[in-house]
Each structure stands twice: as structure tokens, then as C-alpha cells.
Amino acid sequence: MPRDKQPPLVVFMPLGAPEPGTTLQRWLYDGLREAILKGRLPAGSKLPGTRVLASHYGLARGTVQAAYQQLLSEGYLDAHTGSGTRVSQVLPGVTLESGYVRRRIVPSVETHDPPPQTPWIERLAAIKPVFGRRSVIPGLRPFFPHRGDVQTFPVDLWRKLHIQQLRSSRMSALLDSDPAGLPALRQAVAGYLSIARGVQVSADRVLILSSVQQGLDLCLRLLVQPGEPVWMEDPGYPGARQLMDVTGVNRVDVPVDQHGLDVDEGIRRAPRARLAYVTPSRQAPLGSELSPARRLALLRWANTQGAYIFEDDYDSEYRFIAKPIPALRSLAEADRSVILAGTFSKLLFPAIRLAYLVLPASLVESFTRAAALTARHANSLAQAVLAEFISEGHFDRHVRQKRKIYASRAEAFAEAAHTHWRDLIHVPDIRAGMDIACTLAHEDEAGTCARLGSAGIDVMPLSNYCVERKPAGLVMGFAPYDERAIQDAAQAVKVALQR
Structure with a gap:
């Protein structure tokens, strides 16, 4: 192992009572x-000097030297001038008998008890889970959706702004907030919403969180009893x-059409629902807007009904054909019932993990x-920046x-689709x-996704x-890919599907 890749110095390790x-x-x-x-001290780990270890465990230095010498003689440790004492890269057999060892040490086998059967x-x-450990796709293969272009950030x-926050006069940004x-x-969020989303609200009505998902979780916990619709x-x-x-609520699926959520059908299915989740500015994933009549309804x-509306302001800023339409929360009738949620993860970069x-x-x-009880607060330093x-x-x-860039890429995507995918x-x-x-010309959605995946194209069914x-159908993203990449990937889609 290269010297600059060595494991760190092991300063303390509990050994249990004699x-x-x-x-x-x-x-x-x-x-x-x-x-x-057992691997708790991996190969290459540097052990403290005998004087330091003796002081830490309250032992005589000669006791530590004797134990080190025995481990060195049996091949468990290596000592070289200038590099200290380290765990050997190649260990002796675990059945080695010595003056101290009277038994065979067998590495423990990890076992897992079944989890408790809670609801x-x-x-x-x-x-x-959508956000499970296996859901993060490495790289940036076209045309995976719900991704922005971090290269333009x-x-x-x-x-520079980050460094300014770390000046000695601003160290409070490193404390709890x-x-x-x-x-x-x-x-700042209240001012932005006033201009960009038509929402007139004071700053004391704004709550900063790590994600829209966290905000919805709070709504489901605080506003809905288990089993309620x-x-x-x-x-x-x-x-x-x-x-x-x-969370155990009674989810009632309400159909969406070209005018957005079918409010009349929602009332027919669950008139006394406690909460409604909607994406009125750009429906996810169809892209339609909730019509004015349905907004009022x-x-x-x-x-x-005394119910609440969770307005997920999904992709509202990236509107290409006209100015962004005002948020549902901007209407006068919305002050009591609408909870507006927005995120900076898609507007800036995913790792920022800030929403409101x-x-x-x-x-x-x-x-x-x-x-405060569940998460204390969102990242203070990122908030300040x-x-x-x-x-x-x-x-x-x-x-x-980004709106200008994405509009250009949307146009390139549409042109490539017209050229290569007409049938x-x-x-x-x-x-x-x-x-x-997008919709498919045939019904084999699973087969289409498999063929595209084999051709290096990622889509969402x-x-x-x-x-x-x-x-x-397929949900296909275009925002992170430049015009050349879109054209090349569109050709690859055509070849894969025609084959």
C-alpha cells in the first residue's frame, strides 16, 4: 500500500477488562x-508508540514493549525506522500457537436477527423506495429524468461566498441555528416568492427544511390520522x-388529465380527505397545468372541508413558452389551506439539500x-451561503x-425525436x-426499457x-445533455428500438 494511502494512526481502541x-x-x-x-485494525494501520499506548492504558512501558515484540516476532506487526509500527500486510495463519495463545481464534460470523414487525x-x-441505495445511477447516461445540469452552476x-462565511467574524454559521x-x-425566500411566484408572505411563515419530501412527511404526521384519506x-x-x-394514511388516487387533477372525481371518491397532494404549476410527470376552474374548485x-393542500411547486421556474404561472398559494382563498413546498436541489444542485x-x-x-424534534435544523452554513x-x-x-439553456435543449430533443422516432x-x-x-407506438414498455438500457440509454417507465x-410510455430527461449528446443518444434509441 502506498505511503500516502496508509490507514490512519490508531490512537485508541477499547480492549475490554482483563x-x-x-x-x-x-x-x-x-x-x-x-x-x-477480525479486521478492526486493518493492514497498514499505524499503531501509537509504546510510550503513548502505555500512558493511555495505564500500563508500564515495558509491558507494552513486550506485547509489541511478541506480535512483531509472530508476523502480526512490522516495524521500520521512520515509519513506525504498523499492522502487517500479510498475516500469519490464525492457528499459530505461541507462549500466550492457547486456543484457535476464529473470526466471528455476522448474523442478522429479523427486524421487529412494526407497521x-x-x-x-x-x-x-424511489430514493433507495440502488436508485442512484452512476454517471449521466441519457435520457434519465429529474436531473438538472450541474455543469452550468x-x-x-x-x-467564494462559502469562504466569506468562514471568516473569523462569521463563525456563528458553524453553530446550531x-x-x-x-x-x-x-x-430571501419570501422576497423571491413575491417576485417569481406571486406569493405575498412574511418571512415568519417560511420554514427551511432539507427536502420537499421532508415537508410532506411532516404534513402526513401532523395533519392526518392513520387511516384517514x-x-x-x-x-x-x-x-x-x-x-x-x-405512514399508514388511506391514499386515494385521483386521476389527472390535460387540465390537471380531476377535482370533481376526488370529491366523489373521498369528499372528507384531510390532505391533497398536487403539482399544479407543472404536473409530475405529465407536464400539464391545473386549470383556473379546477384551482378554484x-x-x-x-x-x-377544513382540509389542506400540499402544493409541490415542481419545476415551475423552467417554463419556456411564457412567464411562469403564479403558484396556487398566490390566490387570496389559499392563505388558510395551502402549504407551498419548493426545493433548491433542482434549481442549484442536488447535494445542497435545502427546501422550504x-x-x-x-x-x-x-x-x-x-x-426541531426530528432534524434540529437544516445545514446552517449552506443556508447562509x-x-x-x-x-x-x-x-x-x-x-x-438555466431556463434559456433548458429551452434550447428541449427544442433539440423535440427535433431529434421528430427526426429519429416518428414511428x-x-x-x-x-x-x-x-x-x-412520452408514449410508445406499441405496448411493450418493459421490453423497450430493457433494450434501451442495453444500448446505454436510461429512461423511467x-x-x-x-x-x-x-x-x-417513457419519462425522458433532456436538461443535463447538450445538443450534440441529444442527437447522438436519439440515434442510439432509434437503432436499439428498430433492432
């Missing part, structure tokens, strides 16, 4: 040897649907207490630049967003978003 009648020298020898054999664990076992500017969010960021769009965002399923239902809720006044205190990024105008410029995949007009739901009606 057994009665065991000398301290043998206790130390047995403890270190067993740690080496949450049982419901989690029944789903494959002004990383040098972000680094208000569980509702940094006041500067809440004020909740409206869910169908087709709709799988992460929201799965969260409803594991949805608000009228919520205010009459705009809450009715009556919910601010309970939601803030719940956020983002607050300056917004207040200095960088955020607005960045979003406008294979139908791509509707792309008015907004980072991806588009449209059926993953659907419950009742599952048309054969």
Missing part, C-alpha cells in the same frame, strides 16, 4: 491480535405516493417544533440562464421542465408513476 488471572502483557497482546484478525417496517418492506462564485431556518434565508395524483410522483403508503373544497415550506399561520409553531446567493441577485441570474415514440410539445412524458391506468 480476565481474572491474566497478566497485563497477555491482555494487551490478546486484545491487539484479535483486533488484527412501518412491514410497509417499508412492501415498497422499493457557478461553482467558483459559490466557493433556528430550527425554522436562518432569518436571512427565510427573508389523502388525495394523490394518478399518475403522480412516486416518492410522494410511497411516503403516504408507509380545489380551494373551495379544501376551505369547506410556506405555511398557514396556524401551523407555523407546530411544524417548527416538529422540525444561499441567503447571500439570493440576496445578491446571483440566484435569479442563474435560474434565467417509435411520440413526444408531445415541451412547454416546461427538465423532462417529458411511465407505468412507475401510475396506479389505475398504465399507458405504455
Whole structure:
């Protein structure tokens, strides 16, 4: 192992109490040897000097030297001038007998007891989480959806703002912060929403979280009793649907058409629902907008029933054919019933893990207490940097630049689809967003996805978003790929499907 790749110095390791009648020298020898054999001290690990180890364990230095010497003579340790004492790269057989070892040391076999059968664990076992460990696809193969282009992010500017926050005069950014969010960021978000989304709200109604998913989780915990009905769009965002399923609410799937959520059908299926999840500005995944008539009908239902509307402001900023339409929360009738949720993960970069809720006044205190109890607060340093990024105008410029870039790539995607996929995949007009739901000319959705995957193309089956009606289709992203990459990938799709 190269010197710069060596494991770190091992300063402390609990060895347990000596057994009665065991000398301290043998206790130390047995403890270190067993740690080496079980991998707790990996090959190449550097052990402390005998003086340091003796001081730490309260032993005589001669005791430590004797134990080290025995391990060196048996091949468990190596010592070289200038590099200290390290665990050997090649260990002797585990059955070696010595003056201290009277038994065979067999590495323990890890066993797993079955998890307790709680309702949450049982419901989690029944789903494959959208955000599971196997769901993160390495690389950036076209045309995987729900991804932005991080290459366009002004990383040098972000680094500069980050460094400014780490000046000695601003070290408070490294401390715990208000569980509702940094006041500067809440004020910046309120100002941004006023201009970009038509939402007039004071900063004290803004709650900073790590994700929209966390915000929906709080809503389901605080506003809905287990077994009570909740409206869910169908087709709709799988992460929201799965969260409803594991929290034990009664998910009621409400169909979506070209005008958005069918409010009348939702009322017919579950008139007394406690919560409705909607993506009114750009429906996920179909891309339609909730019509004005249905917006008013949805608000009228919520205010009459005392229900709440969770407005996921999904991809609202990336609208190409006109200015972004105002949020549902901007309407006068929405103040009591609408909880607006937005994220910076798609607008900036996924790793920022910052989002927000705009809450009715009556919910601010309970939601803030719940956020403090479950997560303490979102990353304080990232909040401080983002607050300056917004207040200095960088955020607005960045979003406008990305909107222009994504519009160009949406046009290139549509042209490539028209050129290569006319008899294979139908791509509707792309008015907004980072991806588009397409329909297949045949019904073999699973086979299509398999053939595309083998050709290096990643897509999401449209059926993953659907419950009742599952048309054969694909959700395909275009935002992270430049025009040349789109053309090359479109040709690869054609070859794979024609084959």
C-alpha cells in the first residue's frame, strides 16, 4: 500500500477488562491480535508508540514493549525506522500457537436477527423506495429524468461566498441555528416568492427544511390520522405516493388529465380527505397545468372541508413558452389551506439539500417544533451561503440562464425525436421542465426499457408513476445533455428500438 494511502494512526481502541488471572502483557497482546484478525485494525494501520499506548492504558512501558515484540516476532506487526509500527500486510495463519495463545481464534460470523414487525417496517418492506441505495445511477447516461445540469452552476462564485462565511467574524454559521431556518434565508425566500411566484408572505411563515419530501412527511404526521384519506395524483410522483403508503394514511388516487387533477372525481371518491397532494404549476410527470376552474374548485373544497393542500411547486421556474404561472398559494382563498413546498436541489444542485415550506399561520409553531424534534435544523452554513446567493441577485441570474439553456435543449430533443422516432415514440410539445412524458407506438414498455438500457440509454417507465391506468410510455430527461449528446443518444434509441 502506498505511503500516502496508509490507514490512519490508531490512537485508541477499547480492549475490554482483563480476565481474572491474566497478566497485563497477555491482555494487551490478546486484545491487539484479535483486533488484527477480525479486521478492526486493518493492514497498514499505524499503531501509537509504546510510550503513548502505555500512558493511555495505564500500563508500564515495558509491558507494552513486550506485547509489541511478541506480535512483531509472530508476523502480526512490522516495524521500520521512520515509519513506525504498523499492522502487517500479510498475516500469519490464525492457528499459530505461541507462549500466550492457547486456543484457535476464529473470526466471528455476522448474523442478522429479523427486524421487529412494526407497521412501518412491514410497509417499508412492501415498497422499493424511489430514493433507495440502488436508485442512484452512476454517471449521466441519457435520457434519465429529474436531473438538472450541474455543469452550468457557478461553482467558483459559490466557493467564494462559502469562504466569506468562514471568516473569523462569521463563525456563528458553524453553530446550531433556528430550527425554522436562518432569518436571512427565510427573508430571501419570501422576497423571491413575491417576485417569481406571486406569493405575498412574511418571512415568519417560511420554514427551511432539507427536502420537499421532508415537508410532506411532516404534513402526513401532523395533519392526518392513520387511516384517514389523502388525495394523490394518478399518475403522480412516486416518492410522494410511497411516503403516504408507509405512514399508514388511506391514499386515494385521483386521476389527472390535460387540465390537471380531476377535482370533481376526488370529491366523489373521498369528499372528507384531510390532505391533497398536487403539482399544479407543472404536473409530475405529465407536464400539464391545473386549470383556473379546477384551482378554484380545489380551494373551495379544501376551505369547506377544513382540509389542506400540499402544493409541490415542481419545476415551475423552467417554463419556456411564457412567464411562469403564479403558484396556487398566490390566490387570496389559499392563505388558510395551502402549504407551498419548493426545493433548491433542482434549481442549484442536488447535494445542497435545502427546501422550504410556506405555511398557514396556524401551523407555523407546530411544524417548527416538529422540525426541531426530528432534524434540529437544516445545514446552517449552506443556508447562509444561499441567503447571500439570493440576496445578491446571483440566484435569479442563474435560474434565467438555466431556463434559456433548458429551452434550447428541449427544442433539440423535440427535433431529434421528430427526426429519429416518428414511428417509435411520440413526444408531445415541451412547454416546461427538465423532462417529458412520452408514449410508445406499441405496448411493450418493459421490453423497450430493457433494450434501451442495453444500448446505454436510461429512461423511467411511465407505468412507475401510475396506479389505475398504465399507458405504455417513457419519462425522458433532456436538461443535463447538450445538443450534440441529444442527437447522438436519439440515434442510439432509434437503432436499439428498430433492432
